[in-house]
Amino acid sequence: MSKLEKAALGEPATDVAAPSDAQDAFLSVRDLRIHFNTDDGLVKSVDGVSFDVRRGQTLGIVGESGSGKSVTSLGVMGLHRAANATVSGEVWLDGQELIGADPDEVRRLRGRKMAMIFQDPLSAMHPYYKVGTQIVEAYRVHNKVSKKVARTRAIEMLDRVGIPEPAKRIDGYPHEFSGGMRQRAMIAMALVNNPELLIADEPTTALDVTVQAQILDLIRDLQKEFGSAVIMITHDLGVVAEIADDVLVMYGGRCVERGPVGEIFDQPQHPYTWGLLGSMPRIDRDTADRLIPVKGSPPSLINVPSGCAFHPRCPYADLPKGNVTRTVRPELEQVEGGHWSACHLSAEDRTRIWTEEIAPKL
Amino acid sequence: MSETNKTDAVEDAAGKAAIPQQASAPEGGSAEREVLLRVTGLTKHFPIKKGLLQRQVGAVKAVDGIDFEVRKGETLGVVGESGCGKSTMGRVITRLQDPTSGTIEFEGRDITRLSTGKMRPMRRDVQMIFQDPYGSLNPRHTIGSIVSAPFRLQGVEPEGGVKKEVQRLLELVGLNPEHYNRYPHEFSGGQRQRIGIARALALKPKLVVADEPVSALDVSIQAQVVNLMDDLQEELGLTYVIIAHDLSVVRHVSDRIAVMYLGKIVELADRNSLYEAPMHPYTKALMSAVPVPDPKRRGTKSERILLRGDVPSPIAPPSGCRFHTRCWKATEICKTTEPQLLELKPGQRVACHHPENFADQAPQDTVLLTAAKEASELVGEAVLEESAETSAAVAAEVAAAEPAEAAEEASVEAEVSEAELETAEEPESEEPEATAEAPETDSQESTDK
Ligand SMILES: Nc1ncnc2c1ncn2[C@@H]1O[C@H](COP(=O)(O)OP(=O)(O)OP(=O)(O)O)[C@@H](O)[C@H]1O
Ligand SMILES: Nc1ncnc2c1ncn2[C@@H]1O[C@H](COP(=O)(O)OP(=O)(O)O)[C@@H](O)[C@H]1O
Ligand code: SF4
Ligand code: SF4
Ligand SMILES: [Mg+2]
Ligand SMILES: [Mg+2]
Numbered sequence: 111m112s113k114l115e116k117a118a119l120g121e122p123a124t125d126v127a128a129p130s131d132a133q134d135a136f137l138s139v140r141d142l143r144i145h146f147n148t149d150d151g152l153v154k155s156v157d158g159v160s161f162d163v164r165r166g167q168t169l170g171i172v173g174e175s176g177s178g179k180s181v182t183s184l185g186v187m188g189l190h191r192a193a194n195a196t197v198s199g200e201v202w203l204d205g206q207e208l209i210g211a212d213p214d215e216v217r218r219l220r221g222r223k224m225a226m227i228f229q230d231p232l233s234a235m236h237p238y239y240k241v242g243t244q245i246v247e248a249y250r251v252h253n254k255v256s257k258k259v260a261r262t263r264a265i266e267m268l269d270r271v272g273i274p275e276p277a278k279r280i281d282g283y284p285h286e287f288s289g290g291m292r293q294r295a296m297i298a299m300a301l302v303n304n305p306e307l308l309i310a311d312e313p314t315t316a317l318d319v320t321v322q323a324q325i326l327d328l329i330r331d332l333q334k335e336f337g338s339a340v341i342m343i344t345h346d347l348g349v350v351a352e353i354a355d356d357v358l359v360m361y362g363g364r365c366v367e368r369g370p371v372g373e374i375f376d377q378p379q380h381p382y383t384w385g386l387l388g389s390m391p392r393i394d395r396d397t398a399d400r401l402i403p404v405k406g407s408p409p410s411l412i413n414v415p416s417g418c419a420f421h422p423r424c425p426y427a428d429l430p431k432g433n434v435t436r437t438v439r440p441e442l443e444q445v446e447g448g449h450w451s452a453c454h455l456s457a458e459d460r461t462r463i464w465t466e467e468i469a470p471k472l
Numbered sequence: 473m474s475e476t477n478k479t480d481a482v483e484d485a486a487g488k489a490a491i492p493q494q495a496s497a498p499e500g501g502s503a504e505r506e507v508l509l510r511v512t513g514l515t516k517h518f519p520i521k522k523g524l525l526q527r528q529v530g531a532v533k534a535v536d537g538i539d540f541e542v543r544k545g546e547t548l549g550v551v552g553e554s555g556c557g558k559s560t561m562g563r564v565i566t567r568l569q570d571p572t573s574g575t576i577e578f579e580g581r582d583i584t585r586l587s588t589g590k591m592r593p594m595r596r597d598v599q600m601i602f603q604d605p606y607g608s609l610n611p612r613h614t615i616g617s618i619v620s621a622p623f624r625l626q627g628v629e630p631e632g633g634v635k636k637e638v639q640r641l642l643e644l645v646g647l648n649p650e651h652y653n654r655y656p657h658e659f660s661g662g663q664r665q666r667i668g669i670a671r672a673l674a675l676k677p678k679l680v681v682a683d684e685p686v687s688a689l690d691v692s693i694q695a696q697v698v699n700l701m702d703d704l705q706e707e708l709g710l711t712y713v714i715i716a717h718d719l720s721v722v723r724h725v726s727d728r729i730a731v732m733y734l735g736k737i738v739e740l741a742d743r744n745s746l747y748e749a750p751m752h753p754y755t756k757a758l759m760s761a762v763p764v765p766d767p768k769r770r771g772t773k774s775e776r777i778l779l780r781g782d783v784p785s786p787i788a789p790p791s792g793c794r795f796h797t798r799c800w801k802a803t804e805i806c807k808t809t810e811p812q813l814l815e816l817k818p819g820q821r822v823a824c825h826h827p828e829n830f831a832d833q834a835p836q837d838t839v840l841l842t843a844a845k846e847a848s849e850l851v852g853e854a855v856l857e858e859s860a861e862t863s864a865a866v867a868a869e870v871a872a873a874e875p876a877e878a879a880e881e882a883s884v885e886a887e888v889s890e891a892e893l894e895t896a897e898e899p900e901s902e903e904p905e906a907t908a909e910a911p912e913t914d915s916q917e918s919t920d921k
Contacts (some may be wrong), residue, residue, distance in 0.1 A: 174690035274781055288782050289554070318553040318717060320779045323761035327778060345690060348720075348763030352770055371767045387765075389695035391724035393747070394764045400702070401724070403695035407660040 135162035135202075136339045137186070137307055142199035144178075144185045146192070151412040155181040157363040158199075163356075165306070166333065168340040170354030170371070172347060172386065176408050178363040179343045180229065183309045186341075187226050188216035203307065222252040225305035227297055229312040234296050235284040241295045242268075242280030249302045267298040271328055290321035297325065301332055308333070309341045314349065326353055347390055351375060356448065359383050362409040362419035365442060369449030379451035379460050381424045384468045395472070402471060418454065426463065430454035505543035507580075508679055508711050509565065514538050514574035515735075516557075516564050520787065533786050534560040536735035537574070539813065542679065547705065547712040549726030549743075551719055551758070553783050557735040558715045559603070562683045565713070566600045567591055578679070596626060599672040601665075603684035608668055609656040615642070615667055616652040622674040641670040645700060662693035666700065673704065681713045686721060698725060719762050723747055728819075731755045734786055734794040737813060741820035749829040749862070751822040753777075754795050760855065778850035793825065796841065800848035801826045803837040828859050831867035 144156040156178045163169045171179050184190055188208055190197050201208040203224060208216050228234040235244055245264040246257060253260070261280070268276035271294040284292055293313060300308065310329060314322035330353060333340050342353055350357055350371065357374040359367040359382065367380040378384055388402030406423040409415055417436040421427040427435045434454050442450040445457075453460070515538075517531040534557045542548050550558050563569040565576055567583060575584045583594055602608040609618055619638045623630060630637035639649035645666040656664055665685060672680055685701065686694040698721065704710060716722050722729060729746050731739040731754065739752040750756045757777040779798050784790055790797045796806040805825050813823040816830050825834040840848070848856070 174692060272781070290782055319719065319758060319761040319763075320553060321782070322763070323776065323778055326763070346763065347691075347765040351765045351767045352763040354767075375765070375767050385692055389691040390765060391695075391698070391720040392765060393720040393723055393759070393762045394766055394769070401695035401698055403699060404692035405696070407662060407693070408690070 134164055136165045136204055137163045137341075138200070138202040139182075139186060140200040140202070142182065142185055142201065143197070144181050144190060145196045147194040147196070148412075153411045154363050154414060155411055156185060157414075159358075159360070159363075159365050161356075161358050161365070161368060163307070163339040163341060165339050166337040167355045168333065168342055168353055170350035170357045171341060171343045171360060172345060172350055172357060173360030174345060174408050176411070177360040178411075179360055180311050182360070183226065183311050183341060183343055186309060187220060187224060188213070218252075221248055221305070222303045223305060224307035224309070225300040225303065227293075227300045227308070227310040227313045229315065235292065235299070237284055240281050240283055241287065242282075245280075245295070245299045245302055248299050252303050263302065264298070267302050268295065270301075270332075271295070271298045272324060273298070290317050290324075293317060293321070293325065294328075297328065304336050305338060306336075307339045307341075309343070311343045312345070313342075315344065315346070322349070329353070347375075347386060359386070362414055363411055364419065365450075365452070366420065367451045368442070369445070369451075370447070373446075373449045377445075377449075377464065379445050379449070379464075380453050381426050381455070381463075382420050384464065385423075387472055388468065392472070402468075418452075426455060426459070429459055430456070505545060507541045508544045508578070509542040509713075510575075510577040511541070511565060512539050512575045512577075514561070514564060514576065515572045516560050516569065517572045530787050533735050533789060535564060535571075536786075536789070538732075538735075538737045540730055540737060540740055542711060542713055544678075544711055545705075545709060546727040547714055547725055549722035549729040550713065550715045550732060551717060551722050551729060552732035553758075554717065555783060555786065556732045557786070558717075558732055559683050561732070562600065562681045562713065562715050566598050566681050567594070568600065592626070596622075596628075596675040597678045599675070599677040599680050601668050601672045601680060601682040601685050604688055606661065606664065606688070609664055611656050614653050614655060615647075615659075618656070618667060619670045619674060622671060626675060628675065637674075638670075641674060642667075644673070644704070645670045646696075660693070661689050662696055665689060665697050669697075669700065669704070673708070676708070677710070679711045679713070681715070683715045684717070685714065687716060687718060694721070701725070719759060731758065734783060734789050736794060736823065737821075738795065738824070739820070739822045740813065741822075745817065745820045751816065751820060751827040751829050752795075752824050753799050753801050753826075753828060756828050756855070756859075760852075775854045776852045777855055780847055780850060793823070797843055798847060800840075800844050800851045802841045802844040802847075803834070803839055804841070805834045805837040807841065827863075829862045829866055831863065 139162070140160050142156055142159045143154075146153040146155060159178070159182055161169060171182065173179055181190075185197055186201050186208075191213075197209060199209060203219065208219070235241065242261065242264050245267060246260040249255070249260045249263050250257070265276045265280055268280060273279050273291060273294055279287075284295070287295060297313070308329070313329075314325050317325070326349065329340065329342075332338070342349065344350060354371045357369060357371050358365050359374070359380065361382050367374065367378065367383050374383065375387075378387065382404070385402070385404035389404060391401060404423050409419050409422070415422050417434070417438055418424070418427070418440050421435050424435070438454070440452040440454050442452045445451055455463070514535055515533070516535040517533050519528045520530045520532065521527065522529045536557070538561065540548070550561065552558055560569070564571045567576070567586070571584060575582055577583065578594065578598065583591070586594065616635065616638055619641055620634045622628075623634050623637070635652070639652060642649045642651065647663060647666050647670070656667065659667065669685075682701070686697050689697060701712070702725070705712060712725075714722065714725055723743060726743050728740065728742055730737045731746075731752060733754050739746065739750065739755045741751075746755065747759065750759060757779050760775060760777045761779075777800070781798065784794070784797055792808050793799070793802070793806040793811050796802040799806065803826065809825070811823040811825050811833070813821050815821045816827060825837065826832050
């Protein structure tokens with residue numbers, strides 16, 4: 111009997127409470143909701159997302175643009191202070207809850223215990239200050255050391271991230287750095303205090319594959335050395351396969367599938383995950399005749415489609431009995447172990463469609 | 473766009489017969505196809521001016537001497553890192569910018585210096601699709617007026633009227649013809665890219681140059697656009713030059729691929745040759761850097777080639793081979809002598825003194841540059857081993873095809889290239905003579921014809 115069939119016979123668990131391994135998680139996010147009040151209406155950017163990351167482990171978050179990846183990570187960092195933002199749920203970092211915590215306390219944790227690498231390095235580095243000055247400051251905020259000591263530390267970090275002649279480049283301005291160097295300098299700044307949680311939001315999306323390889327390598331090495339927990343946000347499944355231990359697939363502000371990286375690639379359960387895999391041209395396989403795109407466009411987060419938000423684009427929307435797909439929102443159900451998926455399809459249907467229709471075409 | 477599709481098209485054509493000729497050329501047929509566009513010695517330098525007098529103090533050598541041809545019905549992919557000159561090349565071959573030197577021939581006619589007036593009829597045949605689906609459409613114009621602009625500019629009145637033709641085009645690219653009066657902001661990225669494609673196809677061009685047509689799009693949407701371009705090529709017999717930095721996309725869409733580095737083409741080959749047995753070290757490094765969407769293959773760091781640092785400045789590119797500052801195989805000759813783009817294998821041109829998967833072109837030059845020794849620390853062991861094996865094997869193969877004496881020399885050379893990789897530091901005592909080059913030169917000439 112396959113694992114899937116076994117899971118199908120058992121009572122499916124529903125993921126509202128904590129997943130099993132919550133105890134040893136360094137970061138636990140529970141039912142995170144982040145909504146923005148705008149002129150057009152309420153934008154439900156993140157609408158009930160839960161996940162855990164353990165020390166030394168990497169969680170990859172994938173999904174198309176606008177699915178809520180960046181908003182989720184800013185939420186974890188406590189960076190949604192806009193008047194129009196409403197944040198609810200729980201974020202537990204090393205046993206400490208952050209959503210209800212004093213903003214000053216969260217600020218103290220930022221940069222020391224948790225740090226973030228942003229999608230756009232220019233937004234994280236101040237254009238008028240020297241790169242070195244910014245790294246030195248980031249270090250001195252959390253460490254009572256002289257400027258000289260901090261400078262030595264900054265040079266060491268620039269060297270670690272592969273900036274040539276760091277002692278010279280430390281006095282350069284961000285605009286004097288190439289895109290890849292800027293990204294590396296920002297990583298140096300994020301890592302200067304050896305954070306225990308590192309969130310990297312598309313750190314390589316704007317970069318060439320050659321630079322991307324350097325940076326992924328760097329993050330991996332540093333993680334190995336300090337045992338940090340890492341969240342890697344990306345839309346590139348190749349990057350996920352390369353670096354993640356667990357994967358969370360987001361669609362329309364919600365998690366539609368979550369599980370160990372091997373299972374997400376070998377036995378993905380959600381039609382949207384299948385869509386992502388089918389859309390992607392692969393360098394490691396014989397060229398497929400055709401890609402299998404996901405039809406249509408991403409959902410509105412103001413008028414989220416009823417029932418399953420993916421239903422207007424899902425080729426299997428009519429398969430589950432009745433009109434359930436259009437009326438009832440599927441909750442995450444346990445497939446097996448740490449693998450969860452939110453879809454009304456029966457386990458038999460999912461197994462059959464994946465093994466007979468999707469997998470052979472990839 | 474891919475060979476497989478073309479084979480499909482051939483099968484389809486048997487039934488439908490409506491498929492245009494070019495699109496249904498069988499696999500490997502690209503070699504016999506007619507040349508649509510030929511580019512020779514093309515350069516584009518952007519002057520750098522300084523001071524009050526705006527004296528020229530240097531130049532950005534964005535494109536610095538490239539030769540290639542595009543054949544009817546094929547898709548030529550162009551890859552390379554940011555800033556290597558891909559977009560500039562695209563703009564110059566479509567004559568949106570004037571080249572600094574070199575020639576561009578379209579259907580056998582030299583269009584390099586055609587005046588704007590003389591170029592106008594030409595513009596119908598050559599169209600460009602741009603990178604940014606957000607920036608390339610005027611937000612104040614309706615979709616109808618955007619897609620019909622080419623008719624107005626060219627003073628062309630399509631059969632059945634402009635509106636009807638625009639609606640047909642919108643339908644062709646999978647958009648609702650009723651959206652004629654809507655504005656770009658009402659469309660998603662993928663839909664905007666479709667609008668750009670509809671506009672490019674309005675005048676039934678022969679050649680479409682697409683600069684990063686899908687890189688701003690999410691994978692799911694990217695696949696829609698890739699499939700669309702694929703279908704349109706089959707339906708309309710289009711020829712594409714597709715510029716992209718994503719090697720997986722390029723592999724999927726292209727028949728042949730040109731790899732650029734700092735304003736030069738370093739390798740130009742059939743899709744399969746390039747991906748299965750890349751010959752230029754840079755091509756190999758680029759390909760090894762692509763993350764493979766298969767977690768089981770993770771941790772195979774030994775197959776990886778990490779390049780150190782960034783691409784050097786195109787204002788003062790390195791001497792000799794421009795890749796020598798980052799190449800793990802670079803020797804003295806790489807620093808002093810620029811390697812020419814030569815057809816070493818049928819359908820595979822490469823500019824390198826010490827190519828991968830092939831016999832060494834400068835076997836006498838065995839001492840690695842210091843930078844190369846440092847660079848080789850970032851090259852996976854499996855790569856080094858495989859590289860030595862395949863080079864030796866290929867050399868032996870080439871030798872076997874040659875007369876006996878030449879073969880002997882070539883096999884000596886093969887051993888050397890293997891030894892060279894193991895004991896790269898010390899100069900080899902038994903340096904083979906320059907005659908060892910003979911077999912390759914021969915094969916190059918024979919395939920060139
Ligand atoms: N008008 C211009 N004036 C000066 N330099 C220019 C101009 N246009 C391009 N360049 C320079 O020429 C080089 C090649 O640029 P190009 O846009 O062709 O690169 P590319 O390969 O398309 O890169 P990307 O992948 O980032 O799009 C770059 O160094 C660029 O800065
Ligand atoms: N400050 C804000 N006000 C209103 N809407 C926002 C704000 N920040 C993000 N959003 C919206 O939230 C959604 C998710 O955004 P984001 O998390 O950035 O997506 P991505 O998955 O691409 O990172 C998008 O629709 C975005 O427009
Ligand atoms: S719930 Fe229905 S619409 Fe949603 S993914 Fe599953 S089958 Fe598709
Ligand atoms: S071996 Fe020499 S010629 Fe070939 S790519 Fe390296 S540096 Fe250039
Ligand atoms: Mg984002
Ligand atoms: Mg470009």
